[in-house]
Amino acid sequence: MSAEITTPGPGANVKVHRVMRGWLQDYLADRAGMSTSMLGKIERGERPLTQVMGAALANAFGMTLDELLGQAPVKVGDEDRLKALRSAMRRFDLPTGDPEMPERLEHDLSELFRLRGDANLSAVTHKLPGLLIRVQDNAHATGLPEDWAKVADVYSAVYWLAARHRWMTLAELAVVKQKQAAERASALALAVAARDEAGTFLNGGDFAGGLALVDQAVVRVESTMQGRTRHLGLGLLHLRGMTLAGRLQDKKTAERHIKAANEAAEAFYTDIDVQGMHFGPENTITHIVATQVDLKRNAEALEVAERYLRTTPTLPATRIGPLHMNVARAKLAVNDRDGAVDSLADAWDAAPQMAKVHPTSLELSRVLVSLHKRSNPKINALAKRAGIEL
Structure with missing residues (x-):
């Protein structure tokens, strides 16, 4: 048995919340549907707190999963940037400028998505407030669906940044604005917005709710989209679906989404990057590995991952790191x-x-x-x- 230590990590929060409520381990374990022995190992740092167990414990505490995991602190110097970002989001329907030069805006959007792919959270935080104002102003000035799609893409980046830090109030506001922009843009933008909205359910531990949202979006894509864009929209949704099903320990539903994601990936010889959205055979593999681990198919997950890592992966850091x-x-x-x-x-x-x-x-x-x-x-x-x- 290892000594109990105070370290960063979501599992350390479990004991904090339990003691704060005056609960004994056996009481919390019973409420969460796990053994007292397992709970003790999580609190002592002998077993990792998985998202699956975290959701059960969060429910027992009467809180959301992201609340139990805890927010990442705001870095010194970023407070003003986040205030500016929230201000830009509030002014979604209040344009303040003229249309942008298309080439300049495309260049800056590409740079944002490159930084996101590199998992450069600090640089993304720095770039988002000003760029969000510019794309919103531009979309209001032109009224073009493709320009509203740019707005939706930037809000997707806001969601990504907020979700990585578990700043869920910001993440949930971002997906609301993303959906509003997507409704003025395209069916693909709506599919991506649904994927990100389902991500807020994932972060909050409501895996069943997220799955229901994914299923609704899949039906909509199947009835409104065609060609490679349809495969892209479906693929992105099925990746989210397999993750949610894995967290829910629903093997049958996970397999359905894995099969559907693989079928969508067959339309792409290599992974594609559309405004920061990666999909194809490689990204599908990384999601399958994560889902297999959630389903406790660890040997299978390791075989798939190690076979993939022996190739020359082309995915960006934001996918390779989690893999x-x-x-x-x-x-x-x-x-x-x-x-x-x-x-x-x-x-x-x-x-x-x-x-x-x-x-x-x-x-x-x-x-x-x-x-x-x-x-x-x-x-x-x-x-x-x-x-x-x-």
């Missing part, structure tokens, strides 16, 4: 602790800013530090990067 996190989850589940440390270090190398705030990264770091001897140099390096005191 390594999920490989680390699977390795820890099969008791390959050293391998889990290596994979988690790979996640930090691929997307350091994302790893710094991602609940999976933080929780794996907490558990691996707790389980390993403090003299392990890899653990020491990992702890330092995660801000864990040994």
Whole structure:
């Protein structure tokens, strides 16, 4: 048994909330439908708090999953940028400028999506407020569907940034505005907005609600879209669907979304990037790996992931980082602790800013530090990067 330590990581929040309510472990475990032994291991850092268990515990506490996981702190210097971003969002229907030069706007949008792909959260935070004002002004001035699609794309980036930090009030406002812009844009923009709205259900732990939303959007895409764009819209939705089904432990529904995502991916020889939206065979693989780990098919997940990583992945850091996190989850589940440390270090190398705030990264770091001897140099390096005191 490892000593109990105070470290960053969502699992550490469980004991805080339990003690704050004056509950004993057996009472909370009973309310959450898990064993007292498992709860004790989560609180001591001997087992990671998964999203599945986190949702059950959050429900037992009467809170949402994102509230239990905790928000990432706002970096020094970003407070004013986030205030400016919220101000721009409030002024969605209050244009203040003239149309933009199309080439300049396209250049700046491409730069935003490149930064998002690199998982450069700081740079995205810096760029979003001004760019959001510009795309909104431009769309109001031209009234063109393609310009409203740009607005929806920027709001999708706002959702992504907020969800990564678990700033869910901001994320939920972003998807409302995204949908309003998408309704003036295109069927594809509406499909992406539905995917992101379902993401807020995922972040909040309402996996069933998110699945229902995905199913509604799939029906709409099937009846309104054609060609490769239809495959893209369906593919993005089915990726979200498999994740939600995996968190819900619904194997049959997960398999249905996996099959449908693979079928949609067959329309693309390689992964495509449309305004920061990646879809194709590779991105489908990364989502399948995550879902298999959620369904406790860890050996299968490792086989798929390791076969993919032996190729030359073309996906950006924002996808490769979480893939390594999920490989680390699977390795820890099969008791390959050293391998889990290596994979988690790979996640930090691929997307350091994302790893710094991602609940999976933080929780794996907490558990691996707790389980390993403090003299392990890899653990020491990992702890330092995660801000864990040994």
